[in-house]
Amino acid sequence: xxxxxxxxxxxxxxxxxxxxxxxxxxxxxxxxxxxxxxxxxxxxxxxxxxxxxxxxxxxxxxxxxxxxxxxxxxxxxxxxxxxxxxxxxxxxxxxxxxxxxxxxxxxxxxxxxxxxxxxxxxxxxxxxxxxxxxxxxxxxxxxxxxxxxxxxxxxxxxxxxxxxxxxxxxxxxxxxxxxxxxxxxxxxxxxxxxxxxxxxxxxxxxxxxxxxxxxxxxx
Numbered sequence: 001x002x003x004x005x006x007x008x009x010x011x012x013x014x015x016x017x018x019x020x021x022x023x024x025x026x027x028x029x030x031x032x033x034x035x036x037x038x039x040x041x042x043x044x045x046x047x048x049x050x051x052x053x054x055x056x057x058x059x060x061x062x063x064x065x066x067x068x069x070x071x072x073x074x075x076x077x078x079x080x081x082x083x084x085x086x087x088x089x090x091x092x093x094x095x096x097x098x099x100x101x102x103x104x105x106x107x108x109x110x111x112x113x114x115x116x117x118x119x120x121x122x123x124x125x126x127x128x129x130x131x132x133x134x135x136x137x138x139x140x141x142x143x144x145x146x147x148x149x150x151x152x153x154x155x156x157x158x159x160x161x162x163x164x165x166x167x168x169x170x171x172x173x174x175x176x177x178x179x180x181x182x183x184x185x186x187x188x189x190x191x192x193x194x195x196x197x198x199x200x201x202x203x204x205x206x207x208x209x210x211x212x213x214x215x216x217x218x219x
Contacts, residue, residue: 053105055087060111060192063098064149066091068111068188074102093188111192112151120155120186124208128160139174146182151189157182162209 055061059071069089076085089098100108131138142161145153161179163171171179190201
């Protein structure tokens with residue numbers, strides 16, 4: 001009887017060893033799968049530095065809070081033993097020069113294409129949206145759109161605040177201020193893209209807004 005028990009114990013041990021070996025065989029497959037998942041993450045990190053846009057001197061760019069500007073210089077400065085390259089951007093409408101580090105240019109964008117300008121003209125031709133909310137809330141929304149740097153939103157503000165007239169009494173002071181701010185921002189980008197005189201740009205915009213008749217009567 002004791003001899004039979006020894007045989008059964010040995011049989012159980014051999015079964016356990018076989019199970020362990022099977023587990024060991026499957027482990028390399030799992031590690032190879034996780035190793036394969038790590039590869040695309042490394043590739044993404046390598047691509048990140050290439051997303052930076054480089055501009056040249058005399059290029060027009062848009063800085064959301066100030067509008068269209070022209071790059072007048074690309075300079076280098078050493079701050080804390082670190083070399084920093086930056087753009088000098090002149091905003092003609094505000095007679096202001098901005099200093100923007102090249103590695104912190106996320107807010108800058110190129111000026112629009114002719115197709116985008118044409119889309120803006122079609123936006124100006126549409127009817128203004130009438131909102132029933134309080135003016136203070138609407139004014140805040142309009143100001144955010146103006147400073148967003150997005151040309152379509154800028155065109156929408158001009159269209160919504162346009163009264164088809166130059167009579168000051170038809171607009172409140174704050175309405176007129178916001179309209180003029182948005183109008184001048186849009187006009188400056190039209191000038192930079194279309195490369196025509198400010199007078200011709202104004203005629204083009206006013207025609208789309210239906211302001212031609214009021215301007216002719218004023219002249």
